[in-house]
Amino acid sequence: xxxxxFDVGKAAVxxxxxxxxxxxxxxxxxxQFPFPAELARSWAKPADDVRCYLYYVSGEPVGYGxxxxxxxxxxxxxxxxxxxxxxxxxxxxxxxxxxxLGPALEAGYSGVFLRVRPDNDVAIRTYRRVGxxxxxxxxxxxxxxxxxxxxxxxQYPTAAG
Numbered sequence: 001x002x003x004x005x006f007d008v009g010k011a012a013v014x015x016x017x018x019x020x021x022x023x024x025x026x027x028x029x030x031x032q033f034p035f036p037a038e039l040a041r042s043w044a045k046p047a048d049d050v051r052c053y054l055y056y057v058s059g060e061p062v063g064y065g066x067x068x069x070x071x072x073x074x075x076x077x078x079x080x081x082x083x084x085x086x087x088x089x090x091x092x093x094x095x096x097x098x099x100x101l102g103p104a105l106e107a108g109y110s111g112v113f114l115r116v117r118p119d120n121d122v123a124i125r126t127y128r129r130v131g132x133x134x135x136x137x138x139x140x141x142x143x144x145x146x147x148x149x150x151x152x153x154x155q156y157p158t159a160a161g
Contacts, residue, residue: 003099006052006064008044014054014064015040017084026117027082029148051103055096062087063096067104075111076104081123093126101130101156112158115143115151124152132156 015035018024024033046052049070055063065081078100083093104112114132116123132154134140140153 001095001099002056003096003102004054004056006043006046006054010054010061011040011043013061014043014082017064017082019085023082026120026123027080053100053103055092055099057087057092062092065096065100067100067107069107069109073111074109075113076107076109078104078112078114081114088122093123094129097126097130104156105158110158112156113153115147115153117149118152124154127154130156 015037018027018033018035021031021033024035025031028035028039030036030039043052046066049068051067051069053065053067054061055065062084063082066079068077068079070076078097081093081097081100083096101112113135114127116127118124133156135143135153135155140151143153144150
């Protein structure tokens with residue numbers, strides 16, 4: 001198992017992992033299915049504060065995720081995490097999130113967060129298994145006030161955070 005920087009040549013492969021409009025929405029916030037080609041192409045040049053990763057098992061990519069770095073808030077957010085359909089239910093998501101925590105913690109920010117749709121029970125269980133905890137309800141409410149969905153917000157306990 002190995003975490004590598006994202007290879008844009010794998011964009012179509014990752015886009016193909018979204019098997020429904022709901023999964024496209026979970027990955028991108030869009031509702032088009034199949035995954036919008038222009039969105040996959042946008043991965044070629046991510047924003048300066050976004051780090052994109054692929055997770056490999058036996059030489060094959062099985063997970064995609066991003067780290068969103070926020071200097072102003074002194075935090076990093078794990079985002080757009082998806083596991084290849086044929087690899088789900090095998091503990092790969094848990095191992096992948098643990099792997100993403102490496103560069104997230106090494107980035108040196110005081111907080112490590114993520115948001116997940118409240119109906120994504122599988123992801124929430126995965127994040128809890130890794131050690132993420134729910135943020136306080138009042139903080140989640142504040143962060144959700146301008147969001148299109150009332151996300152479940154979680155934080156990884158860090159020495160700095």
